[in-house]
Amino acid sequence: MQIVLISGLSGSGKSIALNVLEDAGYYVVDNLPATLLPQLISTLRGAGYQRLAVAADVRAGASISALPGQIERLHDMVDDLRFIFLEARDETLIQRFSETRRRHPLAEENLTLGEAIARERDLLEPISHLGHRIDTSDTQANTLRAWVKDFMQLEQTAGLTLLFQSFGFKYGIPVDADLVFDVRCLPNPHYDLNLRPLTGRDQPVIDFLEKIPEVGRMFDDIRGFVANWLPAYIRDNRSYLTVAVGCTGGQHRSVYFAERLANHFRDTVRVMVRHRAGARRAHDGRTGNGSGAAR
CATH class of the missing domain: 3.40.50.300 (P-loop containing nucleotide triphosphate hydrolases)
Incomplete structure (x- = not known):
């Protein structure tokens, strides 16, 4: 049952x-x-x-x-x-x-x-x-439905689920975050007009960021911290660990880091990825404002 x-x-x-x-x-x-x-x-x-x-x-x-x-x-x-x-x-x-x-x-x-x-x-x-905490502050109803479906589709196996979540500091830190990393100190693709409408999942943004040595150093530091302390969280019998990575708007740098970190740990532990500001922007683009979030 x-x-x-x-x-x-x-x-x-x-x-x-x-x-x-x-x-x-x-x-x-x-x-x-x-x-x-x-x-x-x-x-x-x-x-x-x-x-x-x-x-x-x-x-x-x-x-x-x-x-x-x-x-x-x-x-x-x-x-x-x-x-x-x-x-x-x-x-x-x-x-x-x-x-x-x-x-x-x-x-x-x-x-x-x-x-x-x-x-x-x-x-x-x-x-x-x-249990599994979900911050619905910037989430429309359809996005929350999708997140619940993703949660239920996870295979029921022993162990911890590692959730990487991107967010924008301008919208506030997610209240469900266990670990928070700030990547706002890195160069922002937003100021390149060709990259502005894209996200950290698009190849031109990835290419832009991966040419910057500090991006690689920041990734190695975050990856190393999570890898070093992950066994301790597992021993603590946690079911979920939410690692939130934030930049200014949650569109480029934080999305890139969340995706790259998820790909790195995917072969080690059960992984989920969530992009909070992306859901907010998609909703705002349809409504013209921030109303109508999940109830």
Whole structure:
């Protein structure tokens, strides 16, 4: 039996993730108290269900504090247990609630929306590092759907998944990053008019960067740091390690480094690549602004 747990901040996209899994054939349960997880699994297994997706968050009240213990118990009940934790920056969450005019589940008369979000973040902090964290701050709904599908298509094998994520510092550091590297000190292809519309995945940009000795030195330093400390993270029984590489806009240098690092480690460990600013630019190009991000 395969179980996927979904949790995270209100407004971060949990409904979208659940819809993806439901469309893929999972039996979906939303807003379940964590203490009822073992009973639910036993019941559905007896009924012949093989794939289950469950959302557990602060809407279930104090029971969310029981989730870490329940996860340990579930590992003894099923062979395939996965956990996705969705989050976003405060300003993004405030914008989303303002656009949808929905009430935050922790909203009270004496709490502002910002205070309710801060309270929820504190309550969820103990479980935020238990699974695969996804920062949806600059992510449109279609991109989040694709990321969830990529996550579910990973082969269920023992070991750590190494995620390389490019981003632009002008949009803020991803809140799901475990390690952050800054490559803004390197020459920027943005100032070459022929390279400006391209990305770090395009050969002309790759050729431009690989002619610069400092780029090779920076790559060797980052590669060496990750390689040297990766065994320690594996011994720590982590399932995921997110390495974020940032440049100014997240279009050229950071994308180049994320792709090159992923290619280097692909034969050593399970690897994923994510380009955060690219998803944001694609969305902005269609809408003309930053609205309409994943809910």
